Amino acid sequence: MALTQDPDGLSRIGQAPESTTHKVVKSLWIGIWLFYLSAPVTDLVRGGHGTAARLLGGLGLLAFTGWYLVLVFRTAKLMPVARVLVSLAVLATQAAVLSLTLGREWLVLFVYVSISSGAALPGEYSRWTVPGATALLTAVAFSVPGGDEYLAGLLVPALMGGFAMVGVRAMIRTTTELRQARATVAQLAANEERLRMARDLHDLLGHSLSLITLKSELAGRMLPGQPERAAQQVADIERVSRQALVDVREAVSGYRRPTLPGELAGARTALAAAGVTADLPAGFEDGSLPEEAESALAWSLREAVTNVVRHSGARRCTVTLTTRQTLAGAVVELAVSDDGTGGAAVPGNGLTGLTERLEAVGGTLSAGPAGRGGTSGFRLLARVPLGSVVKVAPAARRAGPTGQEGLRRHDLGSGS
Structure with missing residues (x-):
């Protein structure tokens, strides 16, 4: 069997020759063992034989x-077992006839019969054919x-x-199975990375672009009567755009991990810009929330607030962050509710992405109408397990109320 080297130095075991060099190396490797045919030659x-x-x-x-070379040289397409057995029977017959007619020097051919049977047959067959050839x-x-004098050496x-x-x-x-498994793992990793990037970009851009759209509308309404306030909105648009660019770069690089304090601050800004009264917690205190769990809750908060701003038509949004003891242990619950138009949650990109993030840390997600009948408000509840209790600070001051008209309720995640 051939043993050549890949350009990266890995052994190319069990692969058919892919170039002239590979074929030459494999031929030389197999040809070395033909040296023992020098005795019959x-x-x-x-x-002293006749002509x-x-x-x-x-x-x-x-x-x-x-025929021996055909049996040991093929790798790209394996022969059927029946054909290999017939070929080995032909080789054994040739070896027997040549040895009996020309002399003991030809007994070495049986060694090649044994080797070719071990190389060409599956183990359940070769464990019988090798002793049989011997x-x-x-x-x-x-x-x-x-x-009999040659027998001991053969x-x-x-x-x-x-x-x-x-x-x-x-x-x-x-080796072939491991190579195939490695290719499968690489493909799965690539698919997972594409899903991560799609999920992160969806969450990042949905939030940032919604805020940019709102502030652009406000700036347009303020012109030309309030140029100073319009200029402030334009400055905010520039700041949000620059931050969105940084976030996208970090997300693509795989380094960005949103935090709850940062997302709470962003939620307060976005809700205030949309004219929604915000009832938000100040944060949590002792930092015992695991990073992965905090990241999943931060993404949930961002997605929920984005949908409140874009689709709810709400006048008030309430965010609570609490700890709760269950039979399975302590959990942290993030609830985002509003008094908008309500409606059923239809799974979209946002809901799917949030569900995947929470499930990765052992959490759950539920979303649906906040009131009875499905017509008064909407509520999202994200829950993650917690090893130790996190103390949640009391609610912060509410953002100033103003109405924002023209917003329609939309399914969570399909429009952010």
């Missing part, structure tokens, strides 16, 4: 060698004049060589 030249015997012996040796070697050796190579090729074949099969 020498016998043809110096064995007809030499001619027939030479043709028989060429046929034997050619037994046939023994029987023929005792039938050839002086063959039994070990026949047995060891055959079973060594069984091990090589098993190693090739295992």
Whole structure:
């Protein structure tokens, strides 16, 4: 079997030759072991055989060698087991006939029969064919004049060589399976990374673009009567745009981890710009919330507030962050509710992304109408397990109330 090297230095075990160099190296590797056929060749030249015997012996040796190479050289397309068994029977017959007619020097052909059976047959077959070829070697050796003298030097190579090729074949099969598994893992990792990027970009851009749209509308309404206030809104748009660009870059790089304090501050700004009265917690105190859990809750807060701003038509939004003891242990609950138009939650990009984030940390997500009948408000509840209790600070001061008209209720996640 061939053993060449990939450009990256990894062994190319069990692969068909892909270039002329690979084919030459594999041919040389297999050809080295043909050196032991020098005994039959020498016998043809110096064995004192007649011309007809030499001619027939030479043709028989060429046929034997050619079919042996076919059996051990194929890797791209495996032969059926039945065909391999027939080929091995032909090789064994050739070896027996040549040994019985030309002499003991030809007994070495049985070693090649054993090796080719170990290389070409599955283990459940070769564990019988290798001893069978060795037994046939023994029987023929005792039938050839002086063959018993050669037998001791051929039994070990026949047995060891055959079973060594069984091990090589098993190693090739295992290496091929590992290579396929590695390719599958790489594909799964690439798919997971694409999902992560799509989820992060959806959450980041949905929030930032919603805020930019609101502030652009406000700036347009303030012109030309209030140029100073319009200029302030334009400055806010520039700041949000720059921050969105930084967030996208960090998300693509895989380094961004949103925090609850940062998202609470962003929620307060976004709700105030939309004219929604905000009832928000000041934050949590002792930092015992795990980073992954905090990140999942921060994304949930961002997505929920974005949908309140864009689709709810609400006048008030309430965010609560509490700890609760359950039979399964302590959990942290983030609830975002509003008094908007309500409506059922239809799974979209946002809900799907939030669900995946929370499930990754053992959490859950529920979303739906806040009131009875599904017509008064909407509520999102994100819950994550917690090893130790997090103390939640009291609610912060509310943002100033102003109405924001023209907003329609939309399913959470399909429009952010």
